Amino acid sequence: MIAVEALTKRYGRTVAVDGLTFTTRPGSILGFLGPNGAGKTTTLRIILGLAHPTSGTATIDGRPYRSLGDPTGEVGSVLDTSGLHPGRRGRDHLRIIARAAGLPVSRVDEVLRLVDLESAARVRTGAYSLGMRQRLNLAAAILGDPRTLVLDEPANGLDPQGIRWLRDFLRSLAADGRTILVSSHVLSEVSQTVDEVVVIHRGRLRAHSTLTELTARGAGSATVRVRSPQAERLAELLGPAATQVQPGLLTVGDRPPEQVGELAAQNGITLHELVAERADPSLEEVFLELTRDTDGDVA
Amino acid sequence: MSALIAAEFLKLRTTRTFWWLSLVAVALPVLVVVITLATSNTVSQDDGRSLLSNIGIAGLFTLILGVVGAAGEYRHGTITSTFLVAPDRRRVLVAKALAHAIGGLFAGLVAAVVVLAIAIPWLSSQGHAVGTLSLSTGDIAAIAAGSVAYAAVAAILGVGFGSLLTSQVAAVVIVLILVSVVDPVAAGLAHQYGKFSLQGLGMAMSGNSSENAGYELFAPGVSGLIYLGYSIALIAAAAVAVPRRDIG
Ligand SMILES: Nc1ncnc2c1ncn2[C@@H]1O[C@H](COP(=O)(O)OP(=O)(O)O)[C@@H](O)[C@H]1O
Ligand SMILES: [Mg+2]
Numbered sequence: 001m002i003a004v005e006a007l008t009k010r011y012g013r014t015v016a017v018d019g020l021t022f023t024t025r026p027g028s029i030l031g032f033l034g035p036n037g038a039g040k041t042t043t044l045r046i047i048l049g050l051a052h053p054t055s056g057t058a059t060i061d062g063r064p065y066r067s068l069g070d071p072t073g074e075v076g077s078v079l080d081t082s083g084l085h086p087g088r089r090g091r092d093h094l095r096i097i098a099r100a101a102g103l104p105v106s107r108v109d110e111v112l113r114l115v116d117l118e119s120a121a122r123v124r125t126g127a128y129s130l131g132m133r134q135r136l137n138l139a140a141a142i143l144g145d146p147r148t149l150v151l152d153e154p155a156n157g158l159d160p161q162g163i164r165w166l167r168d169f170l171r172s173l174a175a176d177g178r179t180i181l182v183s184s185h186v187l188s189e190v191s192q193t194v195d196e197v198v199v200i201h202r203g204r205l206r207a208h209s210t211l212t213e214l215t216a217r218g219a220g221s222a223t224v225r226v227r228s229p230q231a232e233r234l235a236e237l238l239g240p241a242a243t244q245v246q247p248g249l250l251t252v253g254d255r256p257p258e259q260v261g262e263l264a265a266q267n268g269i270t271l272h273e274l275v276a277e278r279a280d281p282s283l284e285e286v287f288l289e290l291t292r293d294t295d296g297d298v299a
Numbered sequence: 300m301s302a303l304i305a306a307e308f309l310k311l312r313t314t315r316t317f318w319w320l321s322l323v324a325v326a327l328p329v330l331v332v333v334i335t336l337a338t339s340n341t342v343s344q345d346d347g348r349s350l351l352s353n354i355g356i357a358g359l360f361t362l363i364l365g366v367v368g369a370a371g372e373y374r375h376g377t378i379t380s381t382f383l384v385a386p387d388r389r390r391v392l393v394a395k396a397l398a399h400a401i402g403g404l405f406a407g408l409v410a411a412v413v414v415l416a417i418a419i420p421w422l423s424s425q426g427h428a429v430g431t432l433s434l435s436t437g438d439i440a441a442i443a444a445g446s447v448a449y450a451a452v453a454a455i456l457g458v459g460f461g462s463l464l465t466s467q468v469a470a471v472v473i474v475l476i477l478v479s480v481v482d483p484v485a486a487g488l489a490h491q492y493g494k495f496s497l498q499g500l501g502m503a504m505s506g507n508s509s510e511n512a513g514y515e516l517f518a519p520g521v522s523g524l525i526y527l528g529y530s531i532a533l534i535a536a537a538a539v540a541v542p543r544r545d546i547g
Contacts, residue, residue, distance in 0.1 A: 041547070049386045050379065051545040066386040077383055079547060083376020085314055092313035093380075100306035100384040140380060 001026050002047060002148065002181055007056035009042050009203075016042040018203035019056070024148075024181055029174050031194035032183040035291050039203035040183040041080055044152050047181075048077055060148060072101035072144030078137040079152045086126030090117060090136050093125065097140050111139040115169075130157035138169070149173065151182045155189040167193045187287040201291040214286055224252040224260050227273035234269050251277070300394065303385055307398035310377075316367055317402060324360035324406040324450070325413055328353045332414050336421050347432035348506050350418060351439065354446035355505025357410040358453040359478065361403030365457020366474050368399050370467035379547055388542045392462060396534050399454040407450025411443040442506030445519045449504040452526045456497075459533025462541055490514040500526045 002024045009017040017039040024030045034040050045051040047058040049065035060068065060075055068074050084093055094108040112121050115135040125133065134154055141149060151170075155163050170193050174180055184190045187197075197214060199207040207214060226242075228234055231250050235242040238260070242252045252260055257276045264271050311317045331353045335341070341350050372378040385391050419439075422428060457474065464470035478497055486496035493499040493514035502512045503522035509515050516522065 045545070045547055048383060050382060050547055052543070068386070071386055072384050079379055082379045085371070085375045085377055087315050088313045092309070093377075096306050096309050096313070097380060097384050099309050100303055100381075102302050 001179060002058070002060055002150070003062075004043065004047065004058045005056055007043065007046060007058055008054045009039070009046060009051065010054045015203055017046070017053075020200065020203065020205055022198045022205060022208050024179050025196065026179050027174070027177045028195040029170060029180040029182060029193055031187075031190045031197040032181055032200070033187055033190070033197055033287065033291075034183075034185065034200040034206075036185050038185070038200050038291070040185070040200065041152055042203075043200075044077070044079060044150055044181070044183060047150060048075070048079070050079070070101070070144070072097070072103070072146065074144075074146050075148045075150060076141030076144065076146040077150040077152075078134070078141050078154055080156065082137045082140075084125040084128070084133060084136065087124055089122050090125050090128065090132075091121040093136065094140055094143060097143055101144055103143060107143060111143050114142065115139040116165075131159065131162045134158060134162075134166075138166075142173070147178055149178060149180045149182075151180065153183055153185070155184060155186075163189060187284055191283055199287065199290045206290040211283065215283055223277045224255060224257045225273065225275045225277055226250045226252060226260060226264075226271060228264070228269055228271050230269045233267070234264060237263055237267060300390065303390055303394035304397050304401075306384075307391075307394045308401060311368060311398060311402050314371075316371070317364065320360050320364045320367070321402070321406040321409070324357040324364075325410045327360070328356040328410045329413050329417065331356060332418055336418065336425075341422060341425070341427055341432070344433045345508055345510055347422075347427075347434045348438075348442065348508055349511050351414065351434075351442045352446065352502065352505040352507045352511070354407070354411045354414050354443060355449050355501055355507075357407045357446065358403075358449040358501055358505070361399075361406055361450040362453040362457040362474065362478065363471060364402060364406070365396075365399045365454040365459075366461040366464075366470045367457075367467060368402075369395060369458045369461025370465055370470045371461075373465040374467040376547070382546055389538045392458075392534060392538055392541060395462070396455045396458045396530075399458050400451040403454030404447055404451040407447035410450070411447055415439070415443060438506075441519065445503075445523065446505040448523050449501055449526070452523065452530050453501070455530040456526070456533055459530060459537050462537035463533070486514065494522070495525065497526070497529075500529075 005021050007017050007020045020043060032040055042051065046053050047065065065071060091108060091112065094111065095105060098105060098108050112118050115138050117132065117135050117139060120128065120132055125136065138154065155166055158166060170180060170182065182190060191211060196210050198205065226234065227249050229248060231244060231248045235244055235250055238252055241254050242250045245251055257274055261271065261274050332350060335350055341347055372381055381391060382388060460474050461470050464473065482497045486493040486498050493512065494517045499512060499514065499516055500522040503516040504519050504526065506519065
């Protein structure tokens with residue numbers, strides 16, 4: 001289980017991560033979402049002991065990454081900075097990690113098979129496509145057969161088949177009871193893979209819920225469409241919730257249709273139409289709403 | 300620790316940079332020795348020493364090998380996976396220094412063997428068997444061993460520079476300016492500093508006499524210890540700086 005507690009990271013005046021707290025649920029896939037610059041990579045780097053927090057803690061099964069006895073066997077990870085030496089063969093890259101972690105070379109060939117990279121195993125990584133690089137990094141992540149995986153934008157640069165492959169791959173890893181933390185700036189890339197999401201924006205937690213809860217949260221803001229010959233009078237009564245779309249037609253946000261109908265009746269306003277719009281926003285819209293700048297700052 | 304050293308050595312062996320730099324570390328001393336033998340007469344003991352001490356040229360390239368090996372991890376971003384497997388960065392640093400020392404030793408050893416295999420028969424054919432130059436087998440062995448040790452400690456110094464500076468291009472340029480301009484100029488200007496200079500220490504280790512250097516040198520063993528001290532000091536500085544660093 002990964003636990004992030006009151007984590008803050010400042011770079012000079014930039015607050016990359018701002019008092020972030022969340023935990024993963026064992027055996028489930030947690031999507032870590034936020035637009036570019038939200039602080040995802042910084043958070044993951046701190047979890048993995050690569051960067052130092054300004055304050056707060058990040059632990060894996062109760063311990064900081066740097067004090068894990070067998071990090072490769074406990075956590076596997078891919079970061080967007082996970083580089084490859086262009087002159088080194090893919091298999092050699094894995095052999096080096098295996099050697100340092102005390103794993104047999106046979107395991108290297110096993111993971112190369114698991115990520116479908118056997119045919120390119122002896123090719124220098126400088127000749128790899130982005131998708132092949134991602135798969136080699138994933139192979140490195142699962143080398144030690146860890147129970148926890150931390151993946152930073154693994155879908156980045158993958159074509160649709162690649163994304164589909166990744167989805168199946170992550171699902172199969174989770175099916176074995178692994179806990180996976182996977183980041184993305186595009187919800188749709190992971191929405192079919194994850195069980196839960198943590199949404200951050202400007203380093204702050206915006207939501208931590210299941211996908212179903214997230215959609216339900218968005219549904220609360222459905223609008224009501226009202227047609228009335230006295231539309232202007234009704235708009236005055238409703239205040240800023242109402243928007244006159246065209247003469248005689250209003251849309252009302254944040255009010256159930258019952259309330260609008262009763263208000264009209266109390267004031268003797270004739271209604272020609274009162275419709276609760278089936279405006280269940282898409283997950284993507286909820287995500288955009290959560291990560292919109294609401295504090296008036298310039299992004 | 301031995302697993303980490305083995306991993307670091309595997310890193311070295313699986314890039315072409317290592318093989319190219321090793322090749323140059325061997326080829327250049329050989330070339331200089333061949334040219335010297337072909338163009339000038341080696342008649343005195345000093346001539347003999349100066350000729351064989353060219354093995355030490357290998358040290359310049361093992362120094363660069365260390366710089367490139369350490370800074371290259373930052374350049375290519377492989378430092379991320381390195382520290383993910385081994386989060387104790389000080390251990391990584393020590394393993395890297397030792398692996399490069401082994402690599403440097405290997406390159407120095409090959410350079411020594413090839414140079415001696417060419418120089419000794421050549422001198423004999425010129426009628427100057429090494430014995431007549433009053434160089435004993437022990438002297439020759441000491442020159443070779445000192446040069447090989449120099450190639451090894453230079454690689455450690457390089458790892459120190461590369462780990463501290465991290466920018467590969469900047470590190471290579473700075474180190475080249477240091478060893479080819481700053482250090483020899485300082486040694487030339489202040490002779491009492493000469494024996495402490497990287498150049499003076501390297502010359503002493505690879506068997507040069509003070510006459511060859513143009514300033515007083517320490518004995519090879521003492522020079523080796525001082526050079527090793529510099530290398531360890533730089534690795535120690537890196538051991539303080541590297542763990543504090545944010546990676547990526
Ligand atoms: N090493 C760094 N130095 C200075 N600022 C940084 C550094 N790393 C990240 N940042 C800043 O921190 C913020 C969060 O970045 P990051 O964690 O990379 O976001 P994400 O991965 O969500 O796109 C950004 O404003 C970024 O510019
Ligand atoms: Mg990122």
